[in-house]
Amino acid sequence: xxxxLNQQTTLINRLKLRWYLxxxxxxCLWVNPRIHADVDGNIGVGDERPVCYxxxxxxxxxVLILDKCCEQQGLARPLxxxxxxxxxxxxxxxxxxxxxxxxxxRPTTRSHSAMLQKVIDGNWENSExxxxxxxxxxxxxxxxxxxxxxxxTVFAENWEIAGRLRRFFSTLVNGRxxxxxxxxxxxxxxxxxxxxxxxxxxxxxxxxxxxxxxxVRTAAIGPDLSHRRTIVGSVVKSSAVAAAIxxxxxSEGISAEKARRMATKYARExxxxxxxxxxxxxxxxxxxxxxxxxxxxxxNHFEDLHHHALGHEVIYVxxxxxxxxYVLLSYLIHEQGSVPPxxxxxxxxxxxxxxxxxRRGGAFYLRRTFxxxxxxxxxxxxxxxxxxxxxxxxxxxxxGTRSRTxxxxxxxxxxxxxxxxxFLNAPSRPIMFQPVYIGYERLAEGNSYTTELSGKxxxxxxxxxxxKIFGVMQHNYGVAHVSLGEPVFLDNxxxxxxxxWRETSAGENVTPxxxxxxxxxxxxxxxxxxxxxxxxxxxxxxALVMLGTPRHALGESQLARQIALYQSLLSHxxxxxxxxxxxxxxxxxxxxxFQMKILLRRPHELGDIIFIQSDRxxxxxxxxxxxxxxxxxxxxxxxxxxEHRSFLIDHLRKFAIATQPFLQAELFIPWSQIExxxxxxxxxxxxxxxxxxxRRGDGQTLSHARDNPEAVMQLKIMAHSLLQTIRRYLITIxxxxxxxxxxxxxxxxERLCIHTAQRISMLHEFDAPExxxxxxxxxxxxxxxxxxxxxxxEDEKLVFDQRLRRVSNDAKFILGEAIxxxxxxxxxxxxxxSEEGVAD
Numbered sequence: 001x002x003x004x005l006n007q008q009t010t011l012i013n014r015l016k017l018r019w020y021l022x023x024x025x026x027x028c029l030w031v032n033p034r035i036h037a038d039v040d041g042n043i044g045v046g047d048e049r050p051v052c053y054x055x056x057x058x059x060x061x062x063v064l065i066l067d068k069c070c071e072q073q074g075l076a077r078p079l080x081x082x083x084x085x086x087x088x089x090x091x092x093x094x095x096x097x098x099x100x101x102x103x104x105x106r107p108t109t110r111s112h113s114a115m116l117q118k119v120i121d122g123n124w125e126n127s128e129x130x131x132x133x134x135x136x137x138x139x140x141x142x143x144x145x146x147x148x149x150x151x152x153t154v155f156a157e158n159w160e161i162a163g164r165l166r167r168f169f170s171t172l173v174n175g176r177x178x179x180x181x182x183x184x185x186x187x188x189x190x191x192x193x194x195x196x197x198x199x200x201x202x203x204x205x206x207x208x209x210x211x212x213x214x215x216v217r218t219a220a221i222g223p224d225l226s227h228r229r230t231i232v233g234s235v236v237k238s239s240a241v242a243a244a245i246x247x248x249x250x251s252e253g254i255s256a257e258k259a260r261r262m263a264t265k266y267a268r269e270x271x272x273x274x275x276x277x278x279x280x281x282x283x284x285x286x287x288x289x290x291x292x293x294x295x296x297x298x299x300n301h302f303e304d305l306h307h308h309a310l311g312h313e314v315i316y317v318x319x320x321x322x323x324x325x326y327v328l329l330s331y332l333i334h335e336q337g338s339v340p341p342x343x344x345x346x347x348x349x350x351x352x353x354x355x356x357x358x359r360r361g362g363a364f365y366l367r368r369t370f371x372x373x374x375x376x377x378x379x380x381x382x383x384x385x386x387x388x389x390x391x392x393x394x395x396x397x398x399x400g401t402r403s404r405t406x407x408x409x410x411x412x413x414x415x416x417x418x419x420x421x422x423f424l425n426a427p428s429r430p431i432m433f434q435p436v437y438i439g440y441e442r443l444a445e446g447n448s449y450t451t452e453l454s455g456k457x458x459x460x461x462x463x464x465x466x467x468k469i470f471g472v473m474q475h476n477y478g479v480a481h482v483s484l485g486e487p488v489f490l491d492n493x494x495x496x497x498x499x500x501w502r503e504t505s506a507g508e509n510v511t512p513x514x515x516x517x518x519x520x521x522x523x524x525x526x527x528x529x530x531x532x533x534x535x536x537x538x539x540x541x542x543a544l545v546m547l548g549t550p551r552h553a554l555g556e557s558q559l560a561r562q563i564a565l566y567q568s569l570l571s572h573x574x575x576x577x578x579x580x581x582x583x584x585x586x587x588x589x590x591x592x593x594f595q596m597k598i599l600l601r602r603p604h605e606l607g608d609i610i611f612i613q614s615d616r617x618x619x620x621x622x623x624x625x626x627x628x629x630x631x632x633x634x635x636x637x638x639x640x641x642x643e644h645r646s647f648l649i650d651h652l653r654k655f656a657i658a659t660q661p662f663l664q665a666e667l668f669i670p671w672s673q674i675e676x677x678x679x680x681x682x683x684x685x686x687x688x689x690x691x692x693x694x695r696r697g698d699g700q701t702l703s704h705a706r707d708n709p710e711a712v713m714q715l716k717i718m719a720h721s722l723l724q725t726i727r728r729y730l731i732t733i734x735x736x737x738x739x740x741x742x743x744x745x746x747x748x749x750e751r752l753c754i755h756t757a758q759r760i761s762m763l764h765e766f767d768a769p770e771x772x773x774x775x776x777x778x779x780x781x782x783x784x785x786x787x788x789x790x791x792x793x794e795d796e797k798l799v800f801d802q803r804l805r806r807v808s809n810d811a812k813f814i815l816g817e818a819i820x821x822x823x824x825x826x827x828x829x830x831x832x833x834s835e836e837g838v839a840d
């Protein structure tokens with residue numbers, strides 16, 4: 001009787017397997033899954049160890065898709081029994097959740113999976129077994145590809161367990177956009193060695209898997225956010241905000257209820273209203289929009305994002321060039337298969353209609369400053385901590401505003417400090433900061449940037465500005481370039497600053513003494529890694545060359561040779577490895593310049609002249625500045641040969657070391673004080689190999705090639721990209737020296753420097769608004785104070801000693817007699833208070 005029953009059971013199981021295989025064949029005619037490896041780069045268990053696959057929720061289609069993937073990869077299959085497991089059922093998969101019911105199906109309430117319990121019990125009974133639990137996530141409707149159409153949006157993956165009907169339509173509509181994520185196996189033998197009994201091990205494994213599946217799903221389709229109203233309520237009810245409400249009521253003599261209403265108003269003003277459906281619809285529109293204005297979008301170094309993001313709270317920190325930055329980055333993150341982040345936006349963008357639309361795309365708003373508004377600060381901090389703890393990826397611009405010059409702006413550390421504090425208060429999920437470089441070949445805001453640098457006040461955003469989008473769509477903006485820099489892992493940075501931070505600094509309302517130093521280190525590292533992942537596009541190269549010539553004109557063959565020289569220099573050390581350079585040849589770059597209407601041609605019998613119009617030159621400085629940090633060392637070397645035929649290498653090194661802190665503060669060059677000499681030597685070697693410099697017989701002296709006029713000209717063009725920076729430095733030092741120590745305040749010095757630079761710019765041919773940019777002078781003055789060259793006395797006046805004069809002498813020696821005489825001649829003396837308003 002028993003044998004007959006076993007035969008019947010075996011027959012039923014075989015028929016059931018045949019039926020499943022038939023269904024799998026039909027399903028796989030349409031479904032096209034993409035397999036993602038685990039964090040170690042492995043897919044499943046490739047050896048003979050017994051395997052049990054674990055999925056979050058049961059769906060027959062998911063099991064069949066997984067079985068097909070395993071068969072293709074030569075792995076143990078979920079539809080077959082577990083190897084070497086005598087008590088194994090007819091399958092080798094388990095699920096944590098199931099729906100029950102014929103027509104109305106609801107999730108069952110259970111503490112664990114029955115199949116998982118059998119597997120654990122069997123492994124505990126046989127200590128020789130080492131069953132591997134392999135977590136697998138099958139998502140239909142989310143993978144690295146373009147989403148389009150309302151139907152696909154409706155049936156995309158979400159946080160609800162799909163019923164049979166929804167799963168059928170989801171597979172039908174989105175089957176070709178399916179991905180299967182294998183995760184790192186969990187060894188039951190290792191767990192048994194911990195001495196846990198079966199019941200405890202079952203609870204532990206179930207808990208580990210629940211957390212894991214939530215993290216994987218969060219990374220793939222976004223966090224399971226509660227309704228916006230619920231988040232606002234939880235923020236206002238938190239202990240930190242409640243304390244701030246009480247303090248507000250006490251300090252202003254108002255009722256606690258009124259203070260609570262203020263806190264609620266602040267929370268509503270801040271909070272995003274994230275909508276996955278809106279995101280997918282927006283992607284459809286943006287796909288059309290990008291094709292309308294761009295010739296393409298290039299992405300670099302995105303391939304490792306998925307592995308790095310798994311298990312981490314990801315905070316994207318891009319450079320800020322344009323209002324299009326955050327839209328473009330969110331679009332690309334979605335297209336690469338990750339969930340778009342929540343974006344910190346200035347409250348100036350919270351316009352009628354536009355504000356609510358941006359909220360649905362993940363925007364949350366913050367005021368420019370709220371140091372004096374303690375209640376608002378408490379609400380914002382709590383909101384940021386809440387969404388951060390839920391695994392929501394974030395994006396914010398630590399420059400604080402869009403760069404008007406093309407250089408990175410000095411970072412503002414407020415958001416970084418809040419993120420680090422939030423992590424220290426609740427270190428549940430490690431944080432990864434992802435630097436992002438964004439480069440353009442034409443800017444939608446280019447004209448407004450030029451007028452603002454010329455002194456015009458920045459105009460606030462208005463709803464009517466939306467009309468400008470139709471004007472934007474009439475132009476060709478070339479190619480947009482987005483590159484991911486090397487990630488910064490907060491855990492590693494914390495370990496460097498305090499190896500015991502987990503014991504001494506983690507916990508609510510703990511502010512360690514080293515926090516400000518860590519945040520500053522973090523911001524500087526992020527900025528350097530953004531620049532170290534720059535993409536050098538054709539417009540960058542053309543701007544770099546053409547703006548280095550006196551009349552913004554050059555012979556076509558000379559232009560081609562200079563572009564080829566820069567391409568070669570930027571493709572070798574000391575250029576950082578993540579920097580990418582256009583693959584176009586020099587002649588193709590020139591042709592591209594004509595297509596983008598940057599270059600003009602003037603025919604000549606001795607060879608055509610390529611030039612740019614004077615009104616375009618100012619705008620091109622932006623694109624030159626995008627990559628000025630990469631050419632800083634070759635340009636610095638070239639500057640030394642403007643007035644000198646030969647130069648000791650040792651003197652070059654000393655000059656590079658002296659200027660490194662200032663170049664790093666302004667350009668965020670990727671080389672530290674220790675690395676700068678090695679990088680300088682590598683740059684010298686490149687210039688020697690290209691014949692621009694020659695080593696003398698002693699090996700310690702360099703000279704330019706006297707018998708090669710072409711090389712001399714190339715050095716002069718190369719020097720120009722850094723020449724204005726050194727001139728600005730000399731103007732600042734000259735103003736200080738002319739007026740004397742203890743005479744000028746910081747504000748006086750900034751004003752006189754700007755006026756001097758403006759006057760010199762008007763009198764000479766290097767007229768560019770950025771030459772007299774207030775922010776650049778302010779940054780240099782701040783660095784002089786930081787490095788100890790300047791100090792402040794009790795009257796808030798700037799004092800200095802002979803060290804500053806030595807720096808001035810070095811700069812004058814480099815720049816030559818003509819330039820330093822002109823700067824000395826134009827340097828003003830501050831008027832005494834009694835002379836204010838007196839006509840000269």
